[in-house]
Amino acid sequence: MKGLLVKDLLLLKNQKRILILLLLVSVLFLYSAENAGFMITYCTFIASMLCVSTISYDEYHHGNQFLFTLPFLRKVYAREKYLLCIGSSCVVWFLATLISGAVTFLRPSVHTFDFSNFLLSSGVSFILLVFFLALLLPLQIRFGNEKGRLFVTIFMGAGVGICISLESILREAGIHAGDTLFEVLGFLQIHTETAAVIALVLTALCCFISYLISVKIIEKKEF
Amino acid sequence: MLTITDLKKNYGSFQLDCSLRAEPGSITGLIGQNGAGKTTTFKAVLGLIAHDSGSIQIFGKDVSALTAADKENLGIVLSDSGFSEYLTVKDLVTIQKTFYKNFSSRDFLKKCSDFQIPLDKKIQDFSTGMKAKVKVLCALSHKAKFLILDEPTVGLDVIARDEILELFRSYMEEDEERSILISSHISSDLEGLCDDLYMIHSGKIILHEDVDTLLDSYGLIKADPAQFNRMDKQYILRYRKEPYGYSCLTGQKQFYMENYPDVAIEKGNIDEVITMMIKGEIL
Incomplete structure (x- = not known):
């Protein structure tokens, strides 16, 4: 695993320009926008996508054929990608939250700083991103970069479609899904700690299932 | 070192059906036209593709049961694949150091310097010959017991080819238990290097002979x-x-x-x- 991580970090080193641009844009957001939440989401998303792009680097010029003759087991490849993508997202999210929190707090124009609200919005964006990664990674590993993105779009579209159809079916049956959803959300808003625990457990579970699927995919894949 | 028994792989229009052995202390050549099945055989040996039937054993183990430690004893060159071309040779040193316990940075860097390979340039900017040399040097860098080389001399000029073939000979001289399986469509490479030769055509081995017998008889x-x-x-x-x-x-x-x-x-x-x-x- 260490070898794979080193390889990916060295590949990411080539993305210095994007990282510098990311920093500049983030600084710009910090100084121009009242809401620093966007900067956190933006940084974390770009960092995780950079890490996901290492899967495409591996495929470039039939690179996977040679890569998979190196001394590691196939499941370790999946493990390394999850560690790299989710791990780097965690680190970037933490740093971005810390910096934007400090800047917002110290900004002279802001008189009231609701720390728990700030952390909540930042946490929600992180959890959504990890869910997205849990969907994206198996698809990228299975289909590669271009087809992978296409399948993500199809999956997300299908997800929205299913939700809308489900809602209309429930409405016809006399059940107002929107009301129930608002009730659940209302409950979770009051019990923030319970909501956070549920969200974290669900995220971890999704990641684990996604990882198991990726292991199955990579173990069956032919190069 | 390697035993392939009745290996079968069906691609619809192409069927691979071959048996082959590479013994310790010997260099085995696999020769055939483009599309004869050399690369498919290599991919099956390396576990990159699943096979329909038959068995492949390396170091006495089924290829699917090879551990990461077993794989450290393999040195691989593939004709159309290698380390990412976005990396530099310096990066390859760092990567191989973490992958292989027996990787010797000093030897690798010395050979790179002998072959005048730049260390800080990305591999994608190398000439075809230079890329081929880097692949071979990587395969030789960690004291592997068994080299699996698919067209290692492709793209090299005559002098560079001789230098690379000489590296393979020195590699074999260092330890008599080592073994090489090499494919090429350049027969003169195999003629002067191999102990025995398999000829493959349309997925089937059509001839297996000692090179000496082949040349003498x-x-x-x-x-x-x-x-x-x-x-x-x-x-x-x-x-x-x-x-x-x-x-x-x-x-x-x-x-x-x-x-x-x-x-x-x-x-x-x-x-x-x-x-x-x-x-x-x-x-």
Whole structure:
């Protein structure tokens, strides 16, 4: 695993320009926008996508054929990608939250700083991103970069479609899904700690299932 | 070192069906035309593709059961794949150091310097020859017991090819238990390097022979129709009609030289043997 991580970090080193641009844009957001939440989401998303792009680097010029003759087991490849993508997202999210929190707090124009609200919005964006990664990674590993993105779009579209159809079916049956959803959300808003625990457990579970699927995919894949 | 028994892989229009052995202390060559099945065989050996039936054993273990530690004893060159070309040779040193316990940075860097390979340039900016050299140096860098080399000399000029082949010879001399499986479509490379040779055509092994036997005993008989008709044909492997009569491939050159002194017999070489084995007819 260490070898794979080193390889990916060295590949990411080539993305210095994007990282510098990311920093500049983030600084710009910090100084121009009242809401620093966007900067956190933006940084974390770009960092995780950079890490996901290492899967495409591996495929470039039939690179996977040679890569998979190196001394590691196939499941370790999946493990390394999850560690790299989710791990780097965690680190970037933490740093971005810390910096934007400090800047917002110290900004002279802001008189009231609701720390728990700030952390909540930042946490929600992180959890959504990890869910997205849990969907994206198996698809990228299975289909590669271009087809992978296409399948993500199809999956997300299908997800929205299913939700809308489900809602209309429930409405016809006399059940107002929107009301129930608002009730659940209302409950979770009051019990923030319970909501956070549920969200974290669900995220971890999704990641684990996604990882198991990726292991199955990579173990069956032919190069 | 490697035993392939009745390996079968079906791609619809192409079927691979081969058996092959690479013994410790020897260099085994696999030669064939483009699309003959060399790369498919290598991919199956390396576990990159699943096979339909048969078995592949490396170091006495089924290829699917090889551990990461077992894989450290393999040195691989693939014709159309290698480390990411976005990396530099310096990066490769760092990466290989973490992958292989026996990787020697000093030896690797010395060989890179001998071959005038720049360390800070991305591999994608290298010439084809330089890329081929880097692949070979990587395969040789961690004291592997078994080298699996698919077209390692492709894209190299004659001098560079000789240098690389010399590296393989030195590699074998360092430890008599080492072994190499090498494929090439350049027969002269294999002629001077290999101990035994497998010829593959349309997914099937059509000939397996010691290189010495092949060069000493095989011959190409050039006979006119009258000579051909009175000739004992029990040692004729393939024959082909030519404008002057017939050319025949034999594995018993001496027999025909002694019994038919009036017939022209040429010393066998790998190219002619391949051509006759593929294009000639069986009596």
